[in-house]
Structures are given as C-alpha cells and as structure tokens.
Amino acid sequence: MNRVFRVADGRRIEGVARPIFIHNFSYHLTNLLIFADGAIHCWKWVDLDGLRAELESGWVVTEVPEGSEISAFELGRWKATEARFGLTAEMLLAEVADDIERLNGRPDSTGRCLAVLDRYLETREEDDRRALRETYLAIPSHKRHYALGDMDAKDRPLVVLVTDIGERPIGGWFQDQDDTVTEPMRDWAFQYFADRGQARVEYENKRPADDPEVPAAGTIHLGGLVFPQGWPEDVGVAVLQNEYPSPVEVGSVVYPTVTHAYWALSTADPAAREQIRASERPHEARESAEGAPRVENWSQARTAVMAGLLRAKFAQHPGLAEVLLGTGDAPIEYTGLDSDFWAVRGQEGRNWMGRLLELVRSELHAGSSGIVIPATP
Missing domain, CATH: 1.10.357.40 (YbiA-like)
Incomplete structure (x- = not known):
C-alpha cells in the first residue's frame, strides 16, 4: 500500500491507497483511497457503508470476468485471460476497516485479538477465552493464519486456544483438520505461549555485544x-x-x-x-x-x-x-x-x-x- 494524504479545512488527513477495479463500461485498474477520517474515494466519496453499497452495485469490484477489457489509463489496455484474483468483497471491506483503525493509531483486528490473548493467558478465565475466540474470528478470514507472526507455527497455538475441547479447529487455515482439540493440545498451546513470552523478554533485553554499558549522554x-x-x-x-x-x-x-x-x-x-x-x-x-x-x-x-x-x-x-x-x-x-x-x-x-x-x-x-x-x- 502507498501512503497518501489530503488536506481538508487546513488539516492534513493521512491515508493509504489500495489497488481496485472500477466497473464503468470497462474495468479500470485504479486506486481506492482510504483516509483516517473514514472518507473513501472510489471515483466518488463514500464511507465504509457506502463502499459496501458500491461493491454490491458492482461499481467497485475485486475481480474481472474472463475476457473482459481492463484499462489503466495512459498505461494501456488488455483483456483478462486465465486471471486469478485474491480478494472477495468481504475481504476488501475488512481490510479497509483495518486500514482506518491503523491510520488513527488504533489496534486493527489482529491487534485487538492479541490484546485479548494477553489477558486470557494471564487470567485463564473462560469468559476471556470466549472473548478471544470472538476477536480471532473478527480478523479477516484470509488473515487468520499469521496473527502471531510465527512463520513455523502460524496461528495453530491460537486456534487451539479459541477452539472448544472436542471441537475441530475453527477459523483460519486449520479448520479442515480432522483431529479435534484435546486437553494435551491445549497444554501444548499454553506451553508455546509461555516459551514465546520468555523468548520475547530475552529478545527485548538482549543488547548487541558492542553496545555501551551505560546510555549515551545528552546531545x-x-x-x-x-x-x-x-x-x-x-x-x-x-x-x-x-x-x-x-x-x-x-x-x-x-x-x-x-x-x-x-x-x-x-x-x-x-x-x-x-x-x-x-x-x-x-x-x-x-x-x-x-x-x-x-x-x-x-x-x-x-x-x-x-x-x-x-x-x-x-x-x-x-x-x-x-x-x-x-x-x-x-x-x-x-x-x-x-x-x-x-x-x-x-x-x-x-x-x-x-x-x-x-x-x-x-x-x-x-x-x-x-x-x-x-x-x-
């Protein structure tokens, strides 16, 4: 995504640009502009609900039918042939909602989930686990695999915690697994987060071997x-x-x-x-x-x-x-x-x-x- 901004009433309002198609006779590859105040530009000004309406009407689309013409203004024109597209309308809406949160310095859906995770790991209360399940499922479905930022484990430990004992893994990329969640799996997940917490503390406290022993003096x-x-x-x-x-x-x-x-x-x-x-x-x-x-x-x-x-x-x-x-x-x-x-x-x-x-x-x-x-x- 590219950072953008607009000026309104003398205020600089930060934003981001996402590629999108506008269907106006042909399909136009352009930028969807999303701003911190919730304003969204898709060749017209809308808000998040307005973007949903434009997606439902077909004005904004996330994929182009086979054989349809695509234009990118001065860049050129071409036809969609054996094209593959990665986002659905619901995925795009969820991404845009997260963009607006981040532009305002607030946690996005993943950040909110991780905050509840920390609370649950501290309390081990069932109400907090239920809240964790809810916030995890609020993450856009295509993002429910890397919320933990772990290339190896992906979100498996988190999925184990939010899934009830005896239930198949919910959400994310692991819901097609045949095994149901068991108590030993839950214990493994808790141990994973304990080890992760210890590793995080060690990483945050680790300093390069050539760092000064005391902080630098004032400028x-x-x-x-x-x-x-x-x-x-x-x-x-x-x-x-x-x-x-x-x-x-x-x-x-x-x-x-x-x-x-x-x-x-x-x-x-x-x-x-x-x-x-x-x-x-x-x-x-x-x-x-x-x-x-x-x-x-x-x-x-x-x-x-x-x-x-x-x-x-x-x-x-x-x-x-x-x-x-x-x-x-x-x-x-x-x-x-x-x-x-x-x-x-x-x-x-x-x-x-x-x-x-x-x-x-x-x-x-x-x-x-x-x-x-x-x-x-």
Missing part, C-alpha cells in the same frame, strides 16, 4: 558562538568548533583555524589560497573563498578533507583532544553554519560536522585504549 550542541572581542580563556566545549583559534599545520603551511584551512584547500588558485589563509577571522576566510574557483570534485572530496583537518587539529593540540574525549559518547549536533550538509538547523541538515567529530573522538578513544585501527594500504 551536545556546537556552533553559532561568536566573540567579536576575541575568544575568552575558558569557553568549554566550544573549543571543538572549527572557528576556535587552534592553528592547524597542513604540509608546511599553518592555518589559523580549521575553517581557514578548509576553505583554503577548497581552491586550486595559489593566490586565493594565501588570501584565505591570511584572513583575520574565520568568517572572512569563508567570504574570501566564495569567489575563488573550487578544486575539481570538491563537493565529493570535502568530507574526507574535513575529517583529515579535524584529526590534525586534535593531534596537534592534545588539550583540545582531551576536551573532545571528555564528551564521552554523547551525540554531537553542529549548528550555526549556513549549510544543511555540515550542520543541523531545526529538523533539517545532515550534521556531517557533528558526525566527523564523533568519528575523530572514537579514534582518540581507540588510541587511548591501545586499539590498533587498520590503516589504508
């Missing part, structure tokens, strides 16, 4: 700090910013800041590069670089260049490396730049500066722990 926000009169003696983690005056040597050239070095390296013009390096302030270096020609493929190489500059900065300034290490494993969001590539601005931005700082921090942690990082050949 650190960097960037945007400006000190017209010069940087104060103690600015905390702001020393991690690219604009902080920590000279970086690249080759035999020393740049006042990472920002100076980045923009100087972005151009192949030697005169422009020197002018950028000599700029008094980081923002002046960036402004000076704006009119200079970029190095070929700079946009593809810039992330690697920045990573190298950050490694150089913290290798050449051990005190700053200690500040970076002191951030632990906290996520770093870099703001204050007019670039959605490097920074974060509200909900936008790829935050590559923050990511690279986290990468260099991880490399520093590896070095302090004696971990050898494989080098590029």
Whole structure:
C-alpha cells in the first residue's frame, strides 16, 4: 500500500491507497483511497457503508470476468485471460476497516485479538477465552493464519486456544483438520505461549555485544558562538568548533583555524589560497573563498578533507583532544553554519560536522585504549 494524504479545512488527513477495479463500461485498474477520517474515494466519496453499497452495485469490484477489457489509463489496455484474483468483497471491506483503525493509531483486528490473548493467558478465565475466540474470528478470514507472526507455527497455538475441547479447529487455515482439540493440545498451546513470552523478554533485553554499558549522554550542541572581542580563556566545549583559534599545520603551511584551512584547500588558485589563509577571522576566510574557483570534485572530496583537518587539529593540540574525549559518547549536533550538509538547523541538515567529530573522538578513544585501527594500504 502507498501512503497518501489530503488536506481538508487546513488539516492534513493521512491515508493509504489500495489497488481496485472500477466497473464503468470497462474495468479500470485504479486506486481506492482510504483516509483516517473514514472518507473513501472510489471515483466518488463514500464511507465504509457506502463502499459496501458500491461493491454490491458492482461499481467497485475485486475481480474481472474472463475476457473482459481492463484499462489503466495512459498505461494501456488488455483483456483478462486465465486471471486469478485474491480478494472477495468481504475481504476488501475488512481490510479497509483495518486500514482506518491503523491510520488513527488504533489496534486493527489482529491487534485487538492479541490484546485479548494477553489477558486470557494471564487470567485463564473462560469468559476471556470466549472473548478471544470472538476477536480471532473478527480478523479477516484470509488473515487468520499469521496473527502471531510465527512463520513455523502460524496461528495453530491460537486456534487451539479459541477452539472448544472436542471441537475441530475453527477459523483460519486449520479448520479442515480432522483431529479435534484435546486437553494435551491445549497444554501444548499454553506451553508455546509461555516459551514465546520468555523468548520475547530475552529478545527485548538482549543488547548487541558492542553496545555501551551505560546510555549515551545528552546531545551536545556546537556552533553559532561568536566573540567579536576575541575568544575568552575558558569557553568549554566550544573549543571543538572549527572557528576556535587552534592553528592547524597542513604540509608546511599553518592555518589559523580549521575553517581557514578548509576553505583554503577548497581552491586550486595559489593566490586565493594565501588570501584565505591570511584572513583575520574565520568568517572572512569563508567570504574570501566564495569567489575563488573550487578544486575539481570538491563537493565529493570535502568530507574526507574535513575529517583529515579535524584529526590534525586534535593531534596537534592534545588539550583540545582531551576536551573532545571528555564528551564521552554523547551525540554531537553542529549548528550555526549556513549549510544543511555540515550542520543541523531545526529538523533539517545532515550534521556531517557533528558526525566527523564523533568519528575523530572514537579514534582518540581507540588510541587511548591501545586499539590498533587498520590503516589504508
């Protein structure tokens, strides 16, 4: 299904689209649009009861007679030959009803059944088992085989619980079995759910072997700090910013800041590069670089260049490396730049500066722990 939406009275109303046939002289393959407010569009606006009426009238159909013409507008036309269709009208109605529930953040028929299952497994009361039987049979019939999400057992344990002792399995794909449900089968079903519950707890509590022992610290926000009169003696983690005056040597050239070095390296013009390096302030270096020609493929190489500059900065300034290490494993969001590539601005931005700082921090942690990082050949 594809997600769709419509706007009504200034409100965005979420929806989904399902393929369907409209019978208007020929059969048209189109989308049935279902919305959270219960509105359904089938070339006319209806609700769930209205969709049932359109199915009964033959305007909306789930299958096409042999030899009938089918069209898909600009895509083309063809005839139904040896066609097989999977949904009946009742199946479609049940699916649409579940769509509306999910669009509203409510449990669908399967979700409601599983909620009653949890209650019955806790109480073992017959009234709850009867309620479980009712909710299971309320699941669309073609869906009564995988409510448990178990590829191996399918819904057999659930069917055993909802079926009375001495009765043949009801509903789902198992109702054609000759065996009747017995007490041992009921015991097997209870054991299945006990094992399933234990496996679920173990899965939910299992963590990858390389996960941190404690949760990550709160996010650190960097960037945007400006000190017209010069940087104060103690600015905390702001020393991690690219604009902080920590000279970086690249080759035999020393740049006042990472920002100076980045923009100087972005151009192949030697005169422009020197002018950028000599700029008094980081923002002046960036402004000076704006009119200079970029190095070929700079946009593809810039992330690697920045990573190298950050490694150089913290290798050449051990005190700053200690500040970076002191951030632990906290996520770093870099703001204050007019670039959605490097920074974060509200909900936008790829935050590559923050990511690279986290990468260099991880490399520093590896070095302090004696971990050898494989080098590029």
